[in-house]
Amino acid sequence: xxxxxxxxxxxxxxxxxxxxxxxxxxxxxxxxxxxxxYSPTDLKNNPPMSDxxxxxxxxxxxxxxxxxxxxLKIFFEITDLKNTVSVSxxxxxxxxxxxxxxxxxxxxxxxxxxxxxAYEILAKHDENYVPKEVKKALE
Amino acid sequence: MIPEIGNIFLIxxxxxSVLSFLSSTFSYYSNVQIYDLSKNIYLIFFLLLASxxxxxxxxxxxxxxxxxxxxxxxxxxxxxxxxxxxxxxxEGSLLLFVLIISIWMMVFSLLSSYTKIEDKNLVLSFxxxxxxxxxxxxxxxxxxxxxxxxxxSMSGTDLNPLLQDFAFTIHPPILYxxxxxxxxxxxxxxxxxxxxxxxxxxxxRNWTVLSWSFLTLGIALGSWWAYYELGWGGWxxxxxxxNSSLVPWLLATALFHSAxxxxxxxxxxxxxxxxxxxxxIGCFIGMFLVRSGILTSVHSFALDPERGLILLxxxxxxxxxxxxxxxxxxxxxxxSINYSIVSKxxxxxxxxxxxxxxxxxxxFGTIYPxxxxxxxxGRTISVGAPYFNLVTVPIAFFLAFFQGYGVLTKWSSSPNSxxxxxxxxxxxxxxxxxxxxxxxxxxxxxxxxxxxxxxSIIAGVxxxxxxxxxxxxxxxxxxxxxxxxxxxxxxxxxIGVVSSxxxxxxxxxxxxxxxxxxxxxxxxxxxxxxxxxxxxxQIAIFQVENLTNGESFDLKxxxxxxxxxxxxxxxxxxxxxxxEDVYISLSERLNSGxxxxxxxxxxxxxxIWLGSILMCLGGIFSFSRRLLFK
Amino acid sequence: MKKNYLILLPLVFVGIISxxxxxxxxxxxxxxxxxxxxxxxxxxxxxxxxxxRSIFKVDEYKLINVWATWCINCKLEHGFLMSLKNENFKxxxxxxxxxxxxANKWLVxxxxxxxxxxxxxxxxxxxxLGVAGAPETYLVNKQNKILHKHIGIMNEDIWIQxxxxxxxx
Numbered sequence: 015x016x017x018x019x020x021x022x023x024x025x026x027x028x029x030x031x032x033x034x035x036x037x038x039x040x041x042x043x044x045x046x047x048x049x050x051x052y053s054p055t056d057l058k059n060n061p062p063m064s065d066x067x068x069x070x071x072x073x074x075x076x077x078x079x080x081x082x083x084x085x086l087k088i089f090f091e092i093t094d095l096k097n098t099v100s101v102s103x104x105x106x107x108x109x110x111x112x113x114x115x116x117x118x119x120x121x122x123x124x125x126x127x128x129x130x131x132a133y134e135i136l137a138k139h140d141e142n143y144v145p146k147e148v149k150k151a152l153e
Numbered sequence: 154m155i156p157e158i159g160n161i162f163l164i165x166x167x168x169x170s171v172l173s174f175l176s177s178t179f180s181y182y183s184n185v186q187i188y189d190l191s192k193n194i195y196l197i198f199f200l201l202l203a204s205x206x207x208x209x210x211x212x213x214x215x216x217x218x219x220x221x222x223x224x225x226x227x228x229x230x231x232x233x234x235x236x237x238x239x240x241x242x243x244e245g246s247l248l249l250f251v252l253i254i255s256i257w258m259m260v261f262s263l264l265s266s267y268t269k270i271e272d273k274n275l276v277l278s279f280x281x282x283x284x285x286x287x288x289x290x291x292x293x294x295x296x297x298x299x300x301x302x303x304x305x306s307m308s309g310t311d312l313n314p315l316l317q318d319f320a321f322t323i324h325p326p327i328l329y330x331x332x333x334x335x336x337x338x339x340x341x342x343x344x345x346x347x348x349x350x351x352x353x354x355x356x357x358r359n360w361t362v363l364s365w366s367f368l369t370l371g372i373a374l375g376s377w378w379a380y381y382e383l384g385w386g387g388w389x390x391x392x393x394x395x396n397s398s399l400v401p402w403l404l405a406t407a408l409f410h411s412a413x414x415x416x417x418x419x420x421x422x423x424x425x426x427x428x429x430x431x432x433x434i435g436c437f438i439g440m441f442l443v444r445s446g447i448l449t450s451v452h453s454f455a456l457d458p459e460r461g462l463i464l465l466x467x468x469x470x471x472x473x474x475x476x477x478x479x480x481x482x483x484x485x486x487x488x489s490i491n492y493s494i495v496s497k498x499x500x501x502x503x504x505x506x507x508x509x510x511x512x513x514x515x516x517f518g519t520i521y522p523x524x525x526x527x528x529x530x531g532r533t534i535s536v537g538a539p540y541f542n543l544v545t546v547p548i549a550f551f552l553a554f555f556q557g558y559g560v561l562t563k564w565s566s567s568p569n570s571x572x573x574x575x576x577x578x579x580x581x582x583x584x585x586x587x588x589x590x591x592x593x594x595x596x597x598x599x600x601x602x603x604x605x606x607x608x609s610i611i612a613g614v615x616x617x618x619x620x621x622x623x624x625x626x627x628x629x630x631x632x633x634x635x636x637x638x639x640x641x642x643x644x645x646x647x648i649g650v651v652s653s654x655x656x657x658x659x660x661x662x663x664x665x666x667x668x669x670x671x672x673x674x675x676x677x678x679x680x681x682x683x684x685x686x687x688x689x690x691q692i693a694i695f696q697v698e699n700l701t702n703g704e705s706f707d708l709k710x711x712x713x714x715x716x717x718x719x720x721x722x723x724x725x726x727x728x729x730x731x732x733e734d735v736y737i738s739l740s741e742r743l744n745s746g747x748x749x750x751x752x753x754x755x756x757x758x759x760x761i762w763l764g765s766i767l768m769c770l771g772g773i774f775s776f777s778r779r780l781l782f783k
Numbered sequence: 784m785k786k787n788y789l790i791l792l793p794l795v796f797v798g799i800i801s802x803x804x805x806x807x808x809x810x811x812x813x814x815x816x817x818x819x820x821x822x823x824x825x826x827x828x829x830x831x832x833x834x835x836r837s838i839f840k841v842d843e844y845k846l847i848n849v850w851a852t853w854c855i856n857c858k859l860e861h862g863f864l865m866s867l868k869n870e871n872f873k874x875x876x877x878x879x880x881x882x883x884x885x886a887n888k889w890l891v892x893x894x895x896x897x898x899x900x901x902x903x904x905x906x907x908x909x910x911x912l913g914v915a916g917a918p919e920t921y922l923v924n925k926q927n928k929i930l931h932k933h934i935g936i937m938n939e940d941i942w943i944q945x946x947x948x949x950x951x952x
Binding site: 073075095114 | 894906911913
Binding site for chain 3: 220223224301423427431438441445447458461465468472473476479480520523524526527548681682719
């Protein structure tokens with residue numbers, strides 16, 4: 015019986031420690047890996063720290079897309095119809111990326127240059143459906 | 154006229170289901186003898202099947218006066234996709250789901266025998282509870298037979314081009330077979346709370362294993378689909394929709410392991426019941442997340458919040474009801490069972506603990522943006538894939554490591570088996586090292602973790618195979634389990650290698666130009682154009698030469714345009730070699746005539762799905778063995 | 784036997800997340816009030832006649848309805864728009880990224896709820912108005928300011944809950 019009780023304590027200890035470690039894991043991982051969303055107006059009014067990865071979204075401004083001659087570098091502007099921010103990105107653009115269409119870019123913002131350096135571009139958009147954040151940014 | 158008939162079938166099925174539930178409940182409380190209600194399910198099945206074919210008929214005959222057809226089909230769509238377009242949207246996929254629930258209920262009713270007919274009625278009544286809730290939801294707020302009145306559409310939009318694909322046509326039905334199957338253990342667990350004790354743990358174990366097999370295959374198909382159809386070579390995106398299928402999978406895995414203990418040792422009974430309930434609630438929460446549009450995702454159906462609210466209410470009602478029943482019940486364990494810390498009971502406890510923790514943190518990460526939005530007054534965030542990788546890998550590691558040893562333990566082992574415990578542990582460690590050495594000659598931290606996981610499982614299975622080699626019956630009995638466990642190892646191996654040894658490169662090429670990646674040389678040799686009934690596409694032809702053995706082959710990735718839905722699709726081209734996949738996807742064609750493309754090599758990526766197939770086969774084998782050789 | 788109350792923990796968990804879901808679902812629905820002007824524009828209508836901002840007459844409420852023949856949901860709200868027209872409410876159509884011929888055919892076939900139609904083939908005016916897709920419906924007040932944007936299908940409920948209170952203010 016004594017052994018039985020001892021085992022019970024082991025089990026409870028084990029469960030407790032596992033749960034504690036998991037909670038610690040979750041919160042430390044969350045701290046590092048969430049990306050706040052900013053509209054161009056947010057970026058202007060209260061810019062984030064440039065060492066923190068964020069997401070910026072809005073519409074791709076018409077006639078703003080410039081492609082570098084011999085690399086995959088791309089420059090364009092994101093607008094929420096009130097403010098604009100220029101974005102640079104190196105890599106492939108998603109199929110749905112188009113001027114005048116909604117886009118969400120993930121990357122770092124440099125307030126001094128009003129430039130957003132993106133490492134990921136998402137454009138999930140058809141005519142009937144807009145990403146929630148973009149919709150909000152446009153309101 | 155015909156679509157209205159489909160609707161009437163649905164209403165009949167709904168009424169019969171409600172009546173079956175009510176009469177079973179009534180008979181339980183009033184002790185009034187009633188007839189065998191399990192026959193009702195055949196009728197419901199045929200009604201739902203008829204209703205399914207009525208909708209299918211509207212799709213195949215291009216009846217665009219039906220709103221759902223107009224929204225999801227197009228006259229130019231190939232016949233095959235017109236058929237599968239039925240489950241391309243919210244309403245139709247829900248209809249398919251209830252049809253599958255009725256299939257499970259029917260199969261369960263056919264294959265299980267109860268001495269008391271009331272017991273069977275009671276078990277099925279809880280499935281009816283879920284069935285009629287969903288049927289009501291379909292009829293009153295997501296009716297696929299709704300007409301586009303007063304104006305009929307002439308042409309319809311189109312099935313989302315992403316979904317015009319073979320894997321997609323079979324992925325939802327199989328996944329739904331997985332989800333719907335979990336309703337059987339759920340019903341068994343609730344019936345147990347009403348003192349239906351006959352073989353309840355055996356039933357829960359067997360039926361969970363079977364639906365788990367479908368769930369595994371369904372998730373794997375989804376991942377395979379994403380791999381080649383989304384175009385960029387990822388096989389898992391930690392997308393809300395993927396997560397909401399993974400959570401029930403983890404819970405179901407925990408459930409049948411716990412049911413094994415309940416079945417053999419008559420302990421963990423309450424835990425098994427709780428897990429049965431939670432698996433179904435997990436499915437419902439997943440369904441809510443996917444269908445309410447509360448989270449944005451590639452796969453989600455854009456929907457109005459009203460329907461989401463109703464679905465949430467159904468989820469809450471079922472949750473409250475089942476917890477009420479569970480809390481009022483009186484289920485106890487066999488208190489004479491003791492087990493030490495190196496026993497099978499203990500290892501299965503660890504397995505359950507880690508699986509449930511995994512499920513909770515994945516769910517938490519998925520819905521965290523919703524919490525954040527509320528607490529920060531409307532700021533939106535996204536939780537990136539690194540979060541999920543960071544939190545799941547360590548837990549998965551322990552899970553896999555204990556799995557390797559767990560299969561070797563015996564029930565209730567006494568403390569003196571600690572000696573054998575340490576010897577086996579040393580053997581496992583040694584074997585793990587040997588495997589690691591065989592598999593790779595250099596090691597990064599990620600490799601070490603992956604290899605340890607894999608090796609531990611394989612070592613465990615091997616040792617147990619050797620131990621039972623002279624006992625053929627025993628071997629046969631454990632074949633399903635071992636197959637599934639090896640499947641896990643194979644999948645982890647695939648994940649580990651792909652994550653650490655893939656190479657990729659983004660290039661701009663003009664015709665005639667070449668580039669090298671890994672040990673392949675890629676040359677863009679020509680361009681082509683093709684036109685199909687509902688799309689046309691530009692094709693770039695690459696010649697790929699293997700620099701080690703000089704063999705070469707062509708790859709033809711496409712850029713397709715679908716006029717009806719005005720969307721562009723990236724059709725990647727993949728060459729499967731024994732060791733790795735060579736993967737090319739086109740980004741866009743520049744005005745200068747150059748192509749931007751992404752080229753990748755993905756070593757052993759197929760192992761991810763191969764492992765899943767092994768798991769599925771193991772599960773099905775285990776179910777059918779138990780069914781055939783009782 | 785006394786049950787351990789710990790088993791209610793998952794129930795509490797489900798309850799908490801559900802209340803968050805409900806909160807979020809309702810939160811989404813509360814559109815913010817937008818006030819912006821109708822921009823200047825030079826466009827043509829579906830018959831090819833030149834039109835500009837002067838079609839937005841001062842001193843009456845009107846709607847801008849963004850529609851297109853490729854948009855299925857526009858068909859769904861068509862009946863409601865027709866009933867608004869019968870109540871003599873002025874609706875200005877913004878035919879968005881569409882085909883002229885198809886659009887005219889549509890109006891002949893299903894009825895024309897619009898007082899005027901702006902043919903915005905490239906979505907230029909749409910862009911300035913902040914159109915994200917179709918259907919969308921905007922409420923414009925007597926001073927030609929956009930008071931409210933509704934994204935998605937218009938119906939009786941939305942009209943009564945979102946639009947009428949603003950008009951009656």
